[in-house]
Amino acid sequence: MLQVNNIGLRYGAAQALRGVSLAAEPGKVTCVLGRNGVGKTSLLRALVGQHPVSEGSIAFEGRDITRLPTAERARGGVAIVPQGREIFPLLTVEENLKTGFAPLPRVSRTVPEDVFTLFPVLKTMLGRRGGDLSGGQQQQLAIGRALVMRPRLLLLDEPTEGIQPSIIKDIGRAISYLRDLGDMAIVLVEQYLDFAKELGDRFVVMDRGAVVYACSRGEMDEAALKRALAI
Template sequence: MLEITDLNLKYGESQILQDVTLTAPLGQVTCVTGTNGVGKTSLLKAIAGRHPFFSGTVALDGSPLASGQAARAAQAGIGYVPQGREIFALMTVEENLQTGFACLPKAEHKIPDDIFDLFPVLADMKARRGGDLSGGQQQQLSIARALVARPKVLLLDEPTEGIQPNIIQMIGRTIDILRSRGDIAIVLVEQNFDFAFKNADHFHIMQRGQITKSIPKVSADRATLLDALMI
């Protein structure tokens, strides 16, 4: 389980996150949502070790993760799918997937078979360069690359942004499969309300760098959540 406690993050003198506390249990999708610029991406970057936090703790299975240490976070089991995908354009699909080996022992340098079960299109495109893929295909590759490292926590930053509807549906099915396995916690940052409502188990509403409301899906209907988001 991922546990965030009283997390504070600054960019220079600007306070970006203020006392953020949340948990992301295994086998559940924890959605962080809110309008642009409230700190959602900064939160994921702090969890993934891409940006140092000022104070507070990020802990995985009870063990604190070091601030600003991306390699150590990945080795501990944090998988990050960034907004914008960050595919290596000149590398093949297979080579992009193999970059997920970086945080694994050499004996585990193998692309799991279930990666191509989840994303069949990638099996047919192993030799194609990442830059030649469509946006939807690149998003599948970005998620698959994170899963190659066998993470305990999967961070998804706006996975539906700029993606065609059929790929959005496929990503939703992938999330459902991963959740049903019960061995991974998924943190989803998403502004596509319909996608978030369909796939998330718990919602954390962010405003100005703070979690202002936390709502389990079982106790909220669409109208309640829309009202909380002030949409």
């Protein structure tokens, strides 16, 4: 269980997050929605420890991780698929996947078969450089690299951005599969409401660094959700 309580985040004098709270549970997808520049990526940076929060707290599996460094959070089971993928273009697909070994004990340093089940194209391209892959294939590689870490909390920052429709469907199926395993909490940052609606169990809409609407799937008022997105 991830529990975020009233966190704030500043970049110098600019306040990127204001009193943001949300929760994510194993076997469920929490979707964070909103336009560009409203604080969605800043939220994920706070969750992985890339930027310290100025107030509030973050707990994961009953442990306060608010002040833990990024590496320690990764060892604790937090993985992120960043916006823009950030794969290593000069490393092969196999080498990119193995960069996910860093937080793992030596005995666990293998690539899970699920990675190739979800994204079979990666198995056929193990020797190709990451920079030679298409944008969609690079996104699959970035997700695969995160899964190598055996995360219990998976953070996805706009995985559909700039991706062709066929691979968007593959990514949607992968997220559904991971959710249904029941042992991983997923936070999905997304701009496309239709994609989020297919996958989400809980929805959070952000604007100007704050949460302006939140609901579960069962409580959703789609008109209110769309109004919040239009703010």
